[in-house]
Amino acid sequence: MGTTTADAVLVREVGLRDGLQMLAQFMPTPDKLAWIRAEHAAGVREIEVTSLVPARLAPQFADAEAVVREALALPGLCVVALVPNLRGAERAFELGVHKLDYVVSVSRTHNLRNVRREREASLEDLARIVRARDEAGLRGRVRVAAGLSTALGCSYEGRIAVDEVRRCAAALAEAGADEVAVADTVGYADPKLVAEVFTAVQAETGALPLLAHFHDTRGLGLANVKAALDVGVRAFDASLGGIGGCPHAPGATGNVSTEDLCFMLDALGLASGIDLPALLEVRQRLTQWLPGVALHGAVARAGLPTGWRPASSLHRVATS
Amino acid sequence: MGTTTADAVLVREVGLRDGLQMLAQFMPTPDKLAWIRAEHAAGVREIEVTSLVPARLAPQFADAEAVVREALALPGLCVVALVPNLRGAERAFELGVHKLDYVVSVSRTHNLRNVRREREASLEDLARIVRARDEAGLRGRVRVAAGLSTALGCSYEGRIAVDEVRRCAAALAEAGADEVAVADTVGYADPKLVAEVFTAVQAETGALPLLAHFHDTRGLGLANVKAALDVGVRAFDASLGGIGGCPHAPGATGNVSTEDLCFMLDALGLASGIDLPALLEVRQRLTQWLPGVALHGAVARAGLPTGWRPASSLHRVATS
Incomplete structure (x- = not known):
């Protein structure tokens, strides 16, 4: 073939x-x-570096200001922070992040439990965040990315109707989101559902950039990425070593592992700009940074194939 | 949608x-x-129960006769044995297996190291096996399945030219194989290559049943299954708990895990006839049968989704 x-x-x-x-x-x-600097050096160009929730609720992110400040010094890196509400967004504006992530659950029950309010209230907050961004004169400098969590299933509600996802996606666009993320928060997605849901969302969000956020909870993470690629999605969340998980699923992985995702993209002839051997070295260091934390990911476990080189050269070999 | x-x-x-x-x-x-009886009870209808290599070379299979004999007593189970050569095939005929698996490597180097002969000699042996089967009056009662190993990459030779795979597939059909298997022996496949190779093989083998044998070495096992499904493949090898692996890749998994495969097929609305909760119980017993052996597979680790039911009912829910 030869790409x-x-x-x-x-x-x-x-x-x-x-x-x-x-x-x-x-x-x-x-x-x-x-970790941030090493991934940046390996070619990663967008990192969600922290969450701007109150430190009393999430002590892990008590150092958000310092992390954002240092990350902003890295050339060409898009620095992203999760914000739970307008107050968090205002902190994000002050800190100067390039992009903020704001999430609404498609599952009403999940939204109530996660942020203690109705989805409609969450959507109104998104509109307020966009307005605050514009009033602060930051339009064009700070992007507002809005995500739909539990869009492919919910541990409380089970399957989520595609029409609900479509309706919520339209609401995000209506509220002024610059980009839209669709998340399989609890790892329920399968490739067929992914094709269906992302196609439905794209019909509502049109030209807005669309990102997929998959968890590898039940082993389908990369199959779901492939299904999303097949319907045109070109942006994916991932976590190095697949860290993360769910308190309700002991041993479950977190997001698709960054290194396995990069390995597959490369094999498919899709350029991520990330140096895979360098990324695997960062993952090796992660075991020291997070002693005792289980890392996932098959490429690190098995090693790269004999004579592995980035795809462009491999595909040339395959055609000869 | 609703399948x-x-x-x-x-x-x-x-x-x-x-x-x-x-x-x-x-x-x-x-x-x-x-193990065999429990999987049979869970709905598995074809099991490769042993390898008929000489016991001095593979002590693990010294009990091949007893295993085959007992497996043959299970109603509706297709009992398969791997055979390395004509001598092994003759043992298979004597034992009364329903199907024998015979493998040729597309990689010349791998074939030489694996069975110490050229691919051509291996292909001639396949023709001899088919002839011996027919001369024994077993045509129609014993099927000869021929596999192409290293068809998607080789640890010695790296990428394998698709034309070589195509040529070998045609040779298997020519030699009289009843079905053809294509194997990613060392876990080098990716979804794009899978689509390319299986499409090429089908063009040569026509109506012969085609089976895919994937290893999950680098996390792409299920993505590769999906790619094979997309080009029409409807038979897959898998190992419970993903056991197996490769001596050159410490920690690597073996085949795609049976339970994760069944989970994905069900989610895709494809019927395997296997009772997934029952299969997960067999996997639980496997931890006792093989103490100290690392099992892989995400569904067993994370558990089935809340309220999981087999696909037919789920898809009904999704449409309501």
């Missing part, structure tokens, strides 16, 4: 937020910064 | 052969038989 077009895919590291948020141990700030 | 056609997929358990073949510890015959 000649360099079809680009954004891989966004969320391990520092989604991966750390349920960890009992505090990851020291210098280690977080070393 | 109404019951698209059927064959899941073949190969853990007792591919999973055990590199294990130093001998799995006691009663445990092997309990």
Whole structure:
């Protein structure tokens, strides 16, 4: 075959937020910064570096200001922070992040339990955040990414109707989101559902960039990525070593592991711009930064194939 | 959407052969038989129960006769044995297996190291096996399945040219194989290559049943299954708990895990006929049968989703 077009895919590291948020141990700030710098050096160009929730609720992110400040010094890195509400967004504006992530659950029950309010209230807050961003003169400088969590299933509600996802996606666009993320928060997705849901969302969100956030809870993470790629999605969240998980599923992995995702994208001839051997070295260091934390991911366990080189050269070999 | 056609997929358990073949510890015959009986009771309808290599070369399979004999007593179970050569095939005929598996490596180097002969000699042996089967009056009663190993990559030769795979597939059909298996022996496949290779093979083997044998070495096992499904493949090897692996990749998994495969097929609305909760119970027993052996597989680790039911009912829920 031989791929000649360099079809680009954004891989966004969320391990520092989604991966750390349920960890009992505090990851020291210098280690977080070393992790961010090392991934940046390996070619990662977007990192969700922290969550701007109140420190009393999430001690893991008590160092948010310091982490954001140092991350902003890295050239070409898009620095993202999760914000739970307008107050968090205002902190994000003050800190100067490039992008903030704001999440609404498609599952009404999950939204109530997660942020103690109705989805409609969460959507109104999104509109307020966008307005506050614009009034602060930050339009064009700070992007508001809005995510739909539990969009592919919910531990409380089970399957989620695709029409509900579609309706929520339209509401995000209506509220002024600059990009839309669709998340399989609890790892219920399968490739068929992914194709169906992302196609439905794209019909509502049009030209807005669309990102997929998959957990590998039941082993389908990469199959789901492939299904999303097949319907045109070109941005994915991932966590190094697949860290993260769910308190209700002991031993479950977190997001798709960044290194396995990069391995597959490369094999498919899709350019992430990430140096995979360098990324695997960062993962090796992660075992020291997070002693006792189980890392997942098959490529690190098995090693790269004999004579592995990035896809462009491999595909040339395959055609000869 | 709502799937109404019951698209059927064959899941073949190969853990007792591919999973055990590199294990130093001998799995006691009663445990092997309990495993076979329990999977049969869970709905598995084809099991590769042993390898008919000389016992001095593979002590793990010294009990092949007893295992085959007991497996043959299970109603509706297709009993398969791997055979390395004509001598092994003759043993298979004597034992009365329903199907024998015979493998040729597409990689010349791998074939030389694995069975110490050229691929051409291996292909000639396949023709001899088919002839011996027919001369013994077993045509129609014993099927000869021929596999192409290293068809998606080789630890010695790296990438394998698709034209080589195509040529070998045509040779298997020419030699009289009743079915063809294509194996990613060392876990190098990716979904794009899978689509390419299986499409090429089908063009050569026409109406012969085609089976895919994937290892999950680098996390792409299920993504590769999905890619094969997308080009029409409807039979897959798998090993319970993903046991197996490769001596050159410490910690690597073996085949795609049977339970994760069944979970995905069900989610896709494809019927394997296997009772997933019952299969997960067999996997639980496997931890006792093989103490100290690392099991893989995400569904067993994370558990089934809340309120999980087999796909037909789920898809009804999704449409309501």
